[in-house]
Amino acid sequence: MSRKTALLLLPGFAFLAAGFLVPAVAMLIAPPGEEPTAVLSRFGEMITDPYELRIIGRTVTLGLIVTALCVGLGFPIAYLLARSQGRWGGILLALAIFPLLLSNVVRTFGWLVLLGANGAIGKLLTATGLTDDPPQMLYTPLAVVLGLTQLFLPLAIISCYSAVAQVDPGLDDAARGLGAGRTRAFWSVVVPLSGPGIVVAATLVFAGSVTAYTTPYLLGGSSQRMLATQLFSYASVSVDWAAASATALIMTILVFGVSGLSALAGRRGATA
Amino acid sequence: MRARPVAASLAVLGYIIMIVPILFVVVTAFSAGRTLRFPPQGFSLTWFEAAVTYDPFMESLVSSLYLAAGATVLALLLGVPATIAIHRGKIPGKGLIEGLFLSPLIVPELVVGLALYQQLMIGLGLDNLSTLLLGHTALLLPYAVRVTGASLALADPAVEEAARGLGAGPVRAFLTVTLPLLRPGLFSAALLGFVTSFNNVPLSLLLQDREFRTLPVTMLDYVQQSYNPRIAAMATLILAATVVVAVIAERTVGFARIFGGINQ
Numbered sequence: 001m002s003r004k005t006a007l008l009l010l011p012g013f014a015f016l017a018a019g020f021l022v023p024a025v026a027m028l029i030a031p032p033g034e035e036p037t038a039v040l041s042r043f044g045e046m047i048t049d050p051y052e053l054r055i056i057g058r059t060v061t062l063g064l065i066v067t068a069l070c071v072g073l074g075f076p077i078a079y080l081l082a083r084s085q086g087r088w089g090g091i092l093l094a095l096a097i098f099p100l101l102l103s104n105v106v107r108t109f110g111w112l113v114l115l116g117a118n119g120a121i122g123k124l125l126t127a128t129g130l131t132d133d134p135p136q137m138l139y140t141p142l143a144v145v146l147g148l149t150q151l152f153l154p155l156a157i158i159s160c161y162s163a164v165a166q167v168d169p170g171l172d173d174a175a176r177g178l179g180a181g182r183t184r185a186f187w188s189v190v191v192p193l194s195g196p197g198i199v200v201a202a203t204l205v206f207a208g209s210v211t212a213y214t215t216p217y218l219l220g221g222s223s224q225r226m227l228a229t230q231l232f233s234y235a236s237v238s239v240d241w242a243a244a245s246a247t248a249l250i251m252t253i254l255v256f257g258v259s260g261l262s263a264l265a266g267r268r269g270a271t272a
Numbered sequence: 273m274r275a276r277p278v279a280a281s282l283a284v285l286g287y288i289i290m291i292v293p294i295l296f297v298v299v300t301a302f303s304a305g306r307t308l309r310f311p312p313q314g315f316s317l318t319w320f321e322a323a324v325t326y327d328p329f330m331e332s333l334v335s336s337l338y339l340a341a342g343a344t345v346l347a348l349l350l351g352v353p354a355t356i357a358i359h360r361g362k363i364p365g366k367g368l369i370e371g372l373f374l375s376p377l378i379v380p381e382l383v384v385g386l387a388l389y390q391q392l393m394i395g396l397g398l399d400n401l402s403t404l405l406l407g408h409t410a411l412l413l414p415y416a417v418r419v420t421g422a423s424l425a426l427a428d429p430a431v432e433e434a435a436r437g438l439g440a441g442p443v444r445a446f447l448t449v450t451l452p453l454l455r456p457g458l459f460s461a462a463l464l465g466f467v468t469s470f471n472n473v474p475l476s477l478l479l480q481d482r483e484f485r486t487l488p489v490t491m492l493d494y495v496q497q498s499y500n501p502r503i504a505a506m507a508t509l510i511l512a513a514t515v516v517v518a519v520i521a522e523r524t525v526g527f528a529r530i531f532g533g534i535n536q
Contacts, residue, residue: 005361012350012373012413019410020376023387032394073286076279092287094518097527099290102514103471105488106507110293112495113300113504118309120296150289157286182276211380213474214488218495228382228474235386235478244390248383255380 028249031241042246056250059226062141063209066148070205071198073149074156075164078197079190081157082165096157099150104214108147111219115143143219144226148209155208156201163197164190196266203262207255227251294511301504308499319505329506332490339401339486340469343408344462350409351416352458356450358417359424373417376410381474384411389478400481407475412465419464423457424450456525463521467514 029036046052081093099107114120115137122134137143167190175185191198213228220226225233227247234244296310304314323329351373357363358370376384388407392398427450435445476486487510494503521527 002361005357005363008353008357008361009363009369012354012417015346015350015406016373016376016410016413019388019406020379020384021372023391024379024384026391026395027383027387030395031390073282073289076282077286080276080279080283094522094527095287095291098514098518099294101467101518101521102294103488103507103510104473105471105491106297106510106514107294109495109503109507110295110297113296113308113310114293116308118307120310123310146289150293153286153290207378207380211382211474213382213477214492217492228380231382231386232477235389241390244386248380248386251380252383255378259378 027245031245034242038242039245039249042242043249046243046246046250055225055227055230058141058224059210059228060254062144062148062226063206065145066152066209067202067206069145069149070152070156071160071202074153074201075160075191075194075198077153077157078160078164079186082161082167083169093161096154099154100158104151104212105218107150108215108218111143111147111150112138115146115219138219139221139223141220141224144216144224147215147219148212151212151215152205152208155204159201159204160194160197163194163200167193199262199265203258206258210254211251227254297504297507298511300501301508303501303504306500308501308504312501319501320509322502323505323509326502326506328485328490328494329487332485332487335484336470336487339404339408340466342405343412343469344465346405346409347412347416347465348420348458348462351413351461352420352454354413355417355421355424359421360429370417370421374414377414381411381472382477385475385478388475393479400479401484404476404479404484404486407479408469408472411472411475412469415465415468416461419461420454420457423454427453460525463517467517 028039031039047056077096081089081096084092112119116122117138119137121137125131125134171193172185172189175189176182180188210226211228213232216224216226216229217232220229222229227250231244231247231251234240234247300308300310300312301319302315302317303309303312304316304318305312354373358366358373363369384407388403392403392406393400431453432445432449435449436442440448471488472486473488473492476489480486480489491503491506518527
C-alpha cells in the first residue's frame with residue numbers, strides 16, 4: 001500500500017476504531033467493574049433462564065410475524081409499482097419511500113392516537129355498537145406488530161422493487177401465452193425470479209424488528225418487554241453491566257445469524 | 273394496470289398501515305383540547321405555539337441540528353478520502369477494508385450506543401457531546417463510503433488521467449474533474465447522513481445528558497410524562513420539515529438515486 005493511500009484511509013479508520021470497533025469489543029470483555037468472563041457467564045445464564053427466554057421468544061416471534069407481514073404486503077406493492085406507469089405510479093412510489101426519511105418517533109406516535117384508551121379505533125368500535133367496552137389495544141403484541149410493520153414496510157417495498165423491476169414483463173406474458181393463469185404466472189415466474197430481493201427484504205425487516213427500540217417502548221410498554229427495552233432497563237435502571245452486555249450479545253447474534261443464513265441462501269440461489 | 277384484486281387489496285392495506293397513523297398525528301396537533309383524544313376537540317393552533325415555546329423541545333432541536341451537521345461533515349471528510357483510496361488505490365484486501373467501513377450498518381445501533389456509553393462515558397469519563405459526535409460519525413461513515421463509492425465507480429479514472437496528462441497536478445485534477453463527478457453522490461450521502469443522525473434514537477438513547485439532549489429522545493421522554501397534543505404539534509412540525517427535505521431531494525438528485533446507493 002502506498003503512503004498516500006494509507007494517509008487517505010487512516011483518519012477514517014481511526015474514527016471507526018474509536019467510535020465503534022474498540023468499544024464494541026471492550027463491552028464484551030471488560031464492562032466497568034466486572035470480571036472479563038462476566039458477560040459470557042451471564043449470557044450462559046440468560047439463555048437458560050425462563051424469564052429471559054420469554055423475552056427472547058417474544059422478540060423473535062414478533063420479528064417473524066412482522067417479517068411475514070412486511071414481505072406479504074411489500075411484495076405485491078412493489079410488483080404493482082413496478083408494473084404501473086404514469087403519474088400515479090410515481091406518486092405511490094414516493095409515498096412508499098418518503099417514510100424512510102421521517103423520524104421513527106413521529107411515525108410510531110400515530111398509533112398512540114389510534115390505539116390509545118381515548119383513541120380513534122376504540123371510539124369507532126363503540127360508535128358502531130360493536131362493543132361498549134373497547135378492548136385494551138395499546139401495550140399488546142398487536143400494537144407492537146402494527147407499529148413495526150408500519151416502520152419496516154417501506155424497506156421491504158424498495159428491496160422487492162429493485163428485484164421485481166428487473167423481471168421482464170414479457171416473461172409473465174409468455175407464461176400466460178403458454179397457458180398459465182395469471183396467478184400461476186405470478187407464483188411460478190415473477191416470485192422465483194425476484195427471490196434474492198425477497199430474501200434481502202426479509203433479512204432487513206427481521207434484523208430491524210428484533211433490535212428496534214422506539215416501537216416496543218411506546219407501543220409495548222413494560223407488559224411487552226422485548227430485547228431492546230430490556231437492554232435499556234439493564235443499562236440505565238438497574239445498571240447491571242454484565243446483563244446489559246449479555247443482552248447486547250444476544251441481539252447481535254440474532255442479527256448476525258439471520259444475515260449469515262440469508263447470505264447462504266443467496267449463494268445457493270446463485271449456484272442453483 | 274390490469275386488475276389484480278388480491279394484490280391491489282394487499283397494497284391498499286399496506287398503504288393504510290404506512291400512512292394513516294401519520295395523518296392522525298397531524299389531525300391531533302390542531303386540537304383545542306387538553307388531552308390526546310379522538311376526535312380532537314375543536315380547532316386551534318395553541319399546541320403549535322406550546323411546542324415552539326417549550327424550552328426542552330427547542331433546546332434539544334438545536335442540539336440535534338448541530339449534532340447532525342457535525343457528524344455529516346465529519347463523516348464526509350473522513351469517508352470520501354477513504355472511498356477514493358478503496359476505489360483508486362492499489363491496496364491488498366480491498367473488500368475487507370470496505371467491509372470494515374460498512375460494518376457499523378450491521379451491528380444493532382442500540383448495541384453500539386451501549387458500548388459507547390459503558391466504555392467511553394462511564395469507563396473513560398468522556399463527555400456526552402464528544403461521545404455522541406464520535407458515535408454518529410462512525411454510524412454515518414458507511415453512508416459516506418457506500419453512496420459516494422457508487423458515484424466514484426461510475427466515474428472513469430481515464431478522465432482524471434487525461435487531465436493529469438494535460439498538465440494538471442493531482443489536486444487540481446481531483447478538484448476540477450473527479451469532484452464534480454462525485455457531486456450527486458456527495459449530496460445524497462450528506463442528505464441521508466443528516467436525516468439519519470437527526471432522527472436517531474437507539475444510538476443516542478443512552479448518551480443523553482442534562483446539558484445536551486437530542487430531540488427524538490426528549491420527545492420519547494415527554495410522552496411518558498404528559499399526554500397532551502404538544503407532542504403531536506412537534507411531530508407535525510418535524511413532518512413538515514421532512515416533506516421539504518424530501519421535495520428538495522426529489523428535485524435535485526431524485527429519490528430513487530438516493531436510496532439506490534444504500535440498498536444494495
